[in-house]
Amino acid sequence: MLSSPCSQSGHRDCLRRPEQAASVQVRSSRRRRPSVSEMKERGxxxxxxDERYAQWKSLIPVLYDWFANHNLVxxxxxxxWGPQFEKATYKNRQRLYLSEQASASASIYYFISTDGSVPNTLVIANCEVVKPRVAAAEHISQFNEEARSPxxxxxxxxxxxGEVNRIRELPQNSKIIATHTDSPDVLVWDVEAQPNRHAVLGxxxxxxxxxxxxxxxxAEFALAMCPAEPYVLSGGKDKFVVLWSIQDHISALGDSSSSPGASGSKQSGKIxxxxxxxxxxxxxxFHGxxxxxxxxxxxxxxxxxxxxVGDDACLILWDARTGTDPAVKVEKAHSGxxxxxxxxxxxxxxILTGSADNSVRMWDRRNLGSGGAGSPIHKFEGHKAAVLCVQACQDNILLFCTLYADMVASYDVFGYLFAIILVSDCSGHLTEHLFLEVLQKMVGKKKNSNVPAGLxxxxxxxxDKIVDFHWNSxxxxxxxxxxxDGESTGGGGTxxxxxxxxxxYRPEDEVLTELENFKAHLASCAPRN
Known part of the structure; x- marks a missing residue:
C-alpha cells in the first residue's frame, strides 16, 4: 500500500488524486513488500x-428502507443523478452518471496490470430506483460485495x-452535462447525441x-451549473472564477446530427x-x-x-452586475x-461551507458586511478529518449532506434536520455509538451521551474513502x-x-405507534454492555 503523508492543506489532493502520490513515490509497477510492523498495523x-462493517450490515433491515450495492472494476x-425518464408502480428509472478512472497512473497506484492505454470513461447508466416501503428487508440485506447490482x-x-473529476448537469436541458478534468477547460457533453463507445485498449x-x-x-474541481439560466461557473489553480453562457449553443447541442461525437464512423489520430x-x-x-x-x-x-471558496480560507460572494471584484469577501471563513x-x-x-479544519459552517448573507464582517450562525464540529463536499437538500430548508469519507450521519440542530457524511478517520467508535443511539431511540432507552449533539x-x-455523493432531487x-477502494482491496470502487x-426522521409519536409491535425485536438487536 502506498503511503503519502497529507498536510492539512493537501488533504483533498491526496484523497481525490492518489495518482499524484503514485507518480512521485512509485518507480515501477511492482509492489513493495510491506514490513512486519506494517502488516500487523494493516491487519x-x-x-x-470488517467488524464494524459486519455490525452495520446486520442492521440494514432496521436502518434502511432501500439499499443497493454495486461493485466497480x-x-x-x-x-x-441524471433525469428520471420512466415511472412505474413499484420503481422508477433514472439516469446515473459515473466516472471510471483507468489511467496509467491509477493502474500503478492500484497495482492493476495495464500498459496505460485503457481509457478514462464517463459512464451513463440506467438505474432502477425502488419506491419507498416496497423493498423487502431480506432482499436489501442480502447482497454480494463483489457483484454488480441488478x-x-x-x-x-x-x-x-483525462479523468473525470467533476460532473454537473444543466437544469434547463437534462441531456447536457459538464465535466472537469486535469486541464484549464470545461468540457460540455450532449449525452444522448454522443455515440456509445467501447473502452478498449488504445x-x-x-x-x-x-x-x-x-x-x-x-481547473479540476470547482464546477457549477446555474438553475436560472444556462450558465456555467468554474474555479481553478489560476485563482480565477470564470463564468460562461452557453445559451447560443443550446439548439446545436440538442441536434444529434451536429454533435461532434455523433459522426464518429471515421477516426483520425487519437480523436x-x-x-x-x-x-x-x-x-x-472574476478576481479576488x-x-x-x-x-x-x-x-x-x-x-x-x-x-x-478556496485554499486562501475565504468565502467570496460575487455579483456579475457590479463588475468582476468581490461583492462580499469573508476573510478567514475557516482556520484551514x-x-x-x-x-x-x-x-x-x-450558505454552507466545509473546510480542512474539520468543520462545516452555516452563514447568513444578511449578516455579512461589505468588508467581510460577520460570523457563521452555526458551526458543526466534531469531524475527524477535512470536509470535502457539502450539499443542501432541495426539499428541506435546512437539510444538507457533507462528504468526509466513509459514512453519513444526520443532525437535528435548532429543531431542523441536518445530514452529514463523515470521513474514514471517524469510522471507529462513532459508528457504534450511532447504531446504539438509533436503537435506543426506537426502544425508548436513554440517549448515549457520547454521540454528537443532534446526531x-x-x-x-x-x-474505504468516499469520494463523491449526490442527493436525488x-x-x-x-x-x-x-x-x-484502492487501499482496502487494491483496486476498483463501490x-x-x-x-x-x-x-x-418521521415525528416521534407516529414512529413509536408503528414500532410498538416490533419493540421486542428491536430491543434484542441493540448492543449489550
Whole structure:
C-alpha cells in the first residue's frame, strides 16, 4: 500500500488524486513488500473495519428502507443523478452518471496490470430506483460485495479526455452535462447525441460538444451549473472564477446530427472524428482569491449572483452586475483551506461551507458586511478529518449532506434536520455509538451521551474513502455515494444507493405507534454492555 503523508492543506489532493502520490513515490509497477510492523498495523485496522462493517450490515433491515450495492472494476472520482425518464408502480428509472478512472497512473497506484492505454470513461447508466416501503428487508440485506447490482445497468460509455473529476448537469436541458478534468477547460457533453463507445485498449477519445475556455491553469474541481439560466461557473489553480453562457449553443447541442461525437464512423489520430469541438469564451473572469479556487456555487434565484471558496480560507460572494471584484469577501471563513460550498435552494440567505479544519459552517448573507464582517450562525464540529463536499437538500430548508469519507450521519440542530457524511478517520467508535443511539431511540432507552449533539443517522456502508455523493432531487431521501477502494482491496470502487428508513426522521409519536409491535425485536438487536 502506498503511503503519502497529507498536510492539512493537501488533504483533498491526496484523497481525490492518489495518482499524484503514485507518480512521485512509485518507480515501477511492482509492489513493495510491506514490513512486519506494517502488516500487523494493516491487519489490526482492517479487522476493526470488517467488524464494524459486519455490525452495520446486520442492521440494514432496521436502518434502511432501500439499499443497493454495486461493485466497480475501476476507481471512480464522481457520481451524479441524471433525469428520471420512466415511472412505474413499484420503481422508477433514472439516469446515473459515473466516472471510471483507468489511467496509467491509477493502474500503478492500484497495482492493476495495464500498459496505460485503457481509457478514462464517463459512464451513463440506467438505474432502477425502488419506491419507498416496497423493498423487502431480506432482499436489501442480502447482497454480494463483489457483484454488480441488478438495479444499475450501463447504458452508454463516453471515452473521456483525462479523468473525470467533476460532473454537473444543466437544469434547463437534462441531456447536457459538464465535466472537469486535469486541464484549464470545461468540457460540455450532449449525452444522448454522443455515440456509445467501447473502452478498449488504445480507444480514441470522444469529442466534447463544447469546450469552455478562459482559465490559464488547470481547473479540476470547482464546477457549477446555474438553475436560472444556462450558465456555467468554474474555479481553478489560476485563482480565477470564470463564468460562461452557453445559451447560443443550446439548439446545436440538442441536434444529434451536429454533435461532434455523433459522426464518429471515421477516426483520425487519437480523436474519434475530424471535426473540432466549438469553443466558448467566458462572459466574465472574476478576481479576488489569493490561492486555488476549490468550489463554486450559483445563487438558486439569480444567474448573476454566485459564491466561491478556496485554499486562501475565504468565502467570496460575487455579483456579475457590479463588475468582476468581490461583492462580499469573508476573510478567514475557516482556520484551514475551504474545500466546498453550497447555497440553500429554499432560502437563499443561507450558505454552507466545509473546510480542512474539520468543520462545516452555516452563514447568513444578511449578516455579512461589505468588508467581510460577520460570523457563521452555526458551526458543526466534531469531524475527524477535512470536509470535502457539502450539499443542501432541495426539499428541506435546512437539510444538507457533507462528504468526509466513509459514512453519513444526520443532525437535528435548532429543531431542523441536518445530514452529514463523515470521513474514514471517524469510522471507529462513532459508528457504534450511532447504531446504539438509533436503537435506543426506537426502544425508548436513554440517549448515549457520547454521540454528537443532534446526531440521528449515519451511513457506514463504505469500507474505504468516499469520494463523491449526490442527493436525488426526484426522490429526496435517496442518495448515491461512491468510494475509492484502492487501499482496502487494491483496486476498483463501490457504488451504493440508499434510503434511510422513514422511521428515523418521521415525528416521534407516529414512529413509536408503528414500532410498538416490533419493540421486542428491536430491543434484542441493540448492543449489550
Amino acid at each position: 489490526g485496522s482492517r479487522a476493526a473495519v 475501476w476507481p471512480s472520482l464522481s457520481c451524479r 438495479f444499475v445497468k450501463k447504458y452508454k460509455t463516453i471515452v473521456h479526455p 480507444a480514441s477519445e470522444s469529442r466534447p460538444d463544447l469546450i469552455l475556455t478562459g482559465h490559464q491553469e488547470n 474519434a472524428n475530424e471535426k473540432e469541438s466549438p469553443k466558448v469564451d467566458p462572459r466574465g473572469i 482569491h489569493d490561492s486555488t479556487v476549490e468550489d463554486v456555487q450559483f445563487c438558486p434565484s439569480s444567474a448573476q449572483e454566485f459564491c466561491s 483551506d475551504v474545500h466546498c460550498v453550497d447555497w440553500n435552494p429554499l432560502d437563499v440567505n443561507y 440521528f443517522f449515519q451511513h457506514a456502508g463504505h469500507r 426526484s426522490d429526496p431521501w435517496t442518495i448515491v455515494s461512491v468510494s475509492d 457504488l451504493q444507493i440508499w434510503r434511510m428508513s422513514d422511521l428515523i
